[in-house]
Each structure stands twice: as C-alpha cells, then as structure tokens.
Amino acid sequence: xxxxxxxxxxxxxxxxxxxxxxxxxxxxxxxxxxxxxxxxxxxxxxxxxxxxxxxxxxxxxxxxxxxxxxxxxxxxxxxxxxxxxxxxxxxxxxxxxxxxxxxxxxxxxxxxxxxxxxxxxxxxxxxxxxxxxxxxxxxxxxxxxxxxxxxxxxxxxxxxxxxxxxxxxxxxxxxxxxxxxxxxxxxxxxxxxxxxxxxxxxxxxxxxxxxxxxxxxxxxxxxxxxxxxxxxxxxxxxxxxxxxxxxxxxxxxxxxxxxxxxxxxxxxxxxxxxxxxxxxxxxxxxxxxxxxxxxxxxxxxxxxxxxxxxxxxxxxxxxxxxxxxxxxxxxxxxxxxxxxxxxxxxxxxxxxxxxxxxxxxxxxxxxxxxxxxx
Numbered sequence: 001x002x003x004x005x006x007x008x009x010x011x012x013x014x015x016x017x018x019x020x021x022x023x024x025x026x027x028x029x030x031x032x033x034x035x036x037x038x039x040x041x042x043x044x045x046x047x048x049x050x051x052x053x054x055x056x057x058x059x060x061x062x063x064x065x066x067x068x069x070x071x072x073x074x075x076x077x078x079x080x081x082x083x084x085x086x087x088x089x090x091x092x093x094x095x096x097x098x099x100x101x102x103x104x105x106x107x108x109x110x111x112x113x114x115x116x117x118x119x120x121x122x123x124x125x126x127x128x129x130x131x132x133x134x135x136x137x138x139x140x141x142x143x144x145x146x147x148x149x150x151x152x153x154x155x156x157x158x159x160x161x162x163x164x165x166x167x168x169x170x171x172x173x174x175x176x177x178x179x180x181x182x183x184x185x186x187x188x189x190x191x192x193x194x195x196x197x198x199x200x201x202x203x204x205x206x207x208x209x210x211x212x213x214x215x216x217x218x219x220x221x222x223x224x225x226x227x228x229x230x231x232x233x234x235x236x237x238x239x240x241x242x243x244x245x246x247x248x249x250x251x252x253x254x255x256x257x258x259x260x261x262x263x264x265x266x267x268x269x270x271x272x273x274x275x276x277x278x279x280x281x282x283x284x285x286x287x288x289x290x291x292x293x294x295x296x297x298x299x300x301x302x303x304x305x306x307x308x309x310x311x312x313x314x315x316x317x318x319x320x321x322x323x324x325x326x327x328x329x330x331x332x333x334x335x336x337x338x339x340x341x342x343x344x345x346x347x348x349x350x351x352x353x354x355x356x357x358x359x360x361x362x363x364x365x366x367x368x369x370x371x372x373x374x
Contacts, residue, residue: 005030006338008329009119009129011107011142013037015082016301016318017135018089019057023326025098026059032129033099034119036106039090045082045162046195046212048073048312050319054085057319057326058092066092069198073182077312079195081164081210085315107136110145110297115339117296131296131338133325135318138285139237140303146294152235153285153306156364158371159224159240160309161215161253163272163279166199170267173206187260189374191216191310191367194265211268214309215253218371220281223249229283240281250274284308286364288357292350293342300325305353307360310367317356324349 008024010017013035021031055065066088070078093099106122110132117132134142144151167173174196182195193214198204223246224230229238250273257270272278287306292299301318325345332341 005334006130006329007128008032008131008133009034009117009127010133010135011110011119012134012136012140012301012303013090013093013101013103014135014137014301015086015089015315016303016321017133018086018093019054019319020133020135020300020322020325021093021099021101022058022089022096023322024329025093025096027326027330028098029326029329030098031100033093033101034105034107034121035101035103036122038103045164045214046079046197047082047085047315048077049080049085050076050316051078052076053316053319053323057322058089069202071182071195071197071204073195079182079197081197081212084198107141110142112145112295112297115296115337129296131298131342134297134299134303135301136303138287138302138306140299142297143299143303146297146299147289147291150290152231152233152237153287155224155230155234155236156284156286156308156361157221157368158216158218158364159220159281159283161217161273161279161281162213163269163275164197164210164212165268165272165275165278167196167207167209167211167268169271169275170211172267174209174211174268175264183265185261186370189218189371190260192261192265192269194261194268211265211272213265213269213272215269216284216310216367218368220249224281224283229281236283236285239283242277242280245279245281250279284364286357286360288354288361289350292346292353293339296338296342298325298342298345305357307356308364310363311356311360313356317353321349 010033013033021033024031068080068084070080073079108122109120111118117129120126134140138153184193197210199208254273258266285306300321307314
C-alpha cells in the first residue's frame with residue numbers, strides 16, 4: 001500500500017521559510033510555500049551567519065557552499081547582507097525538486113478543523129493542508145491562530161536606525177576598525193554596530209565595498225507611537241520606512257554623528273542618515289512563546305520567537321528550527337498524526353527558545369539601564 005506524502009504548506013518565503021523548505025526537500029519531504037510578495041526586496045542589513053549550519057540545513061557540502069559574499073566577524077560567524085542570503089536561498093529553492101513556490105499569494109484567513117487546516121487566500125482561492133508551518137515573520141498571521149491570546153511581539157524599549165551605503169559615496173575608503181570588519185561601540189547612551197560588507201558584486205577591494213550601520217536609540221517612543229509602529233498596549237505592529245522618518249529627526253541624528261562615533265565610521269553613518277531612501281527605523285520587538293504548535297499548525301523563525309538583534313542569533317535560531325523540524329518530518333511514520341509530530345517539535349524546541357528570549361531581554365534591559373544613565 002502506497003501512502004501519499006503529507007500535504008505541508010509553509011506560509012512565508014523569506015529567510016526562515018526558504019531555509020525550512022530547503023531543509024525538508026533535501027530530506028525527501030516535499031513542501032508547498034506561499035508568499036505574498038512576488039520576490040522580496042529588502043535593504044542591505046548585515047546578517048551574522050554560520051556558513052556550515054546553513055549548508056547543513058540546505059543540503060549543501062559545507063566545504064564549498066553556500067557561496068555568499070562574506071567577511072569574517074568572530075569565531076565561526078561571518079557577515080553577509082540580507083539580499084545576498086535571500087537571493088541564494090530563493091534561487092536554490094526555485095530550482096529544488098520537492099519545493100512548489102507560489103509567490104503573490106497572501107494568506108487572508110486560516111481555519112483548523114480537526115486534524116486539517118484550510119488556508120483562504122486574498123485572491124479568493126483556498127487550499128487544504130495536513131500541516132501548516134508559519135514562517136511569516138514577527139507579525140505572523142499563523143501565530144494569531146496558534147496563540148490568539150498573545151499574537152503580537154512586545155516593544156523592547158528602543159529603536160534601531162539601519163542603513164547601508166556604497167563605499168564609493170564616501171570621501172575615502174573605510175579603514176578596518178579591527179581585523180574582522182565588525183565594530184561595536186557605546187557612547188552617551190547610544191550603541192552603534194557598524195561593518196564593512198562585500199560590494200554588490202562580492203568585491204572586498206577598498207572603495208568597492210558596502211558599509212552597514214545599526215544605531216540603537218532609546219529616545220524615540222513618542223515618534224513610534226505617533227507613527228503607528230506601536231499600539232496602545234505596547235505591541236510592535238510596524239516599522240518606519242525611509243520616507244516616514246521626519247527630516248527634522250534626520251537633521252538631529254546627523255548633527256550627533258561626529259560627536260558620538262569615531263571618524264572611521266562617522267562619514268558612513270552621516271551619509272546614510274541624510275541620503276534619501278537609505279535609513280529606516282525598526283522598533284525592537286521581542287516575543288517569548290508559550291507554544292510553538294497547535295493541532296496541525298506550527299511556527300518557525302520570527303513567527304515563533306523574536307529576539308533583539310543584539311543577540312546576533314535571529315537567523316541562526318531559524319536555521320536550528322528548520323534542521324530540527326525537517327529531521328522529525330523525515331523520520332516520521334507517514335501515517336502518524338500531524339498534531340503529535342508538531343507537539344514533539346514543541347517539546348524539543350520550546351525550553352531552549354524561552355531561555356534564549358530571556359537572554360535577549362537581559363541584553364535589552366542592560367542597554368536600557370545604560371541609556372537611562374545619561
């Protein structure tokens with residue numbers, strides 16, 4: 001008797017969703033992925049990655065892949081840009097047998113009846129699934145069904161101003177602040193993380209690279225509330241796009257740059273703050289889950305847990321989610337109930353995740369205390 005494989009749908013084809021799809025497909029578990037965008041476009045934020053872990057998740061030879069433009073950061077971590085990693089994952093998933101990628105399909109409603117889920121899409125269509133995995137980010141629609149009493153991530157108390165610029169726009173190439181390309185500094189209640197990344201063509205030649213910065217700021221709560229990024233209960237429900245940042249604030253931040261940050265980075269941050277379309281603001285969100293699964297539904301990545309970027313573990317944690325869940329699905333009895341498989345995932349993963357969120361909150365509290373001293 002032939003048993004049909006489970007009909008599994010991943011909601012979200014950003015980094016976590018694509019990583020999970022690749023991890024499952026390379027282990028013989030077919031996946032259907034729905035994504036509201038046709039192909040995601042994102043700024044040039046830097047990401048801390050472990051190349052061997054990504055290769056393991058995606059079924060690559062760790063000695064040769066993934067081929068990403070990177071600079072070494074610390075220990076076994078490298079820095080790359082969001083677009084570079086997304087492009088590699090998206091291209092690999094698009095060519096991978098066992099992955100059906102449906103872009104331009106937004107989830108409107110999710111219903112669970114017994115052991116099956118029905119997804120109603122914005123175009124009026126619907127589909128049924130044995131299992132649905134939410135990889136749809138920190139404002140996850142799937143999370144609203146898994147945990148309707150706690151669907152939103154909470155505000156950690158500070159915003160990060162992010163930007164990335166081409167080195168050629170600066171007066172002179174950026175010298176290395178250390179031998180690893182990553183710099184972290186504190187001054188007058190603020191924190192800056194800055195790094196030199198490969199250029200869009202992968203070049204590491206001075207003058208042809210990119211410079212990224214993340215400026216952590218505790219003093220913008222009123223702006224975040226007025227702009228609708230925070231709701232009345234302190235939940236994070238949006239971000240500040242580049243065109244939503246007032247010119248007066250840009251001027252204020254630009255005026256602070258040279259007093260706060262060393263010359264090696266000041267030109268880059270100053271240029272990024274004032275250049276149209278470069279800098280955007282993200283209120284830092286944290287989400288400590290009570291659960292990772294409910295019936296035939298489960299969560300991975302930022303849909304499951306939201307960490308401060310100060311941990312440097314956001315995407316790395318999503319990779320671990322993908323490896324664990326794909327392994328469980330690979331080894332599962334094909335007639336085992338989906339709900340029991342996902343409960344096993346939750347039992348194995350939830351204690352670690354909750355501990356990691358506690359660590360994230362400690363880092364946030366320490367930064368908030370530091371900032372309040374000025």
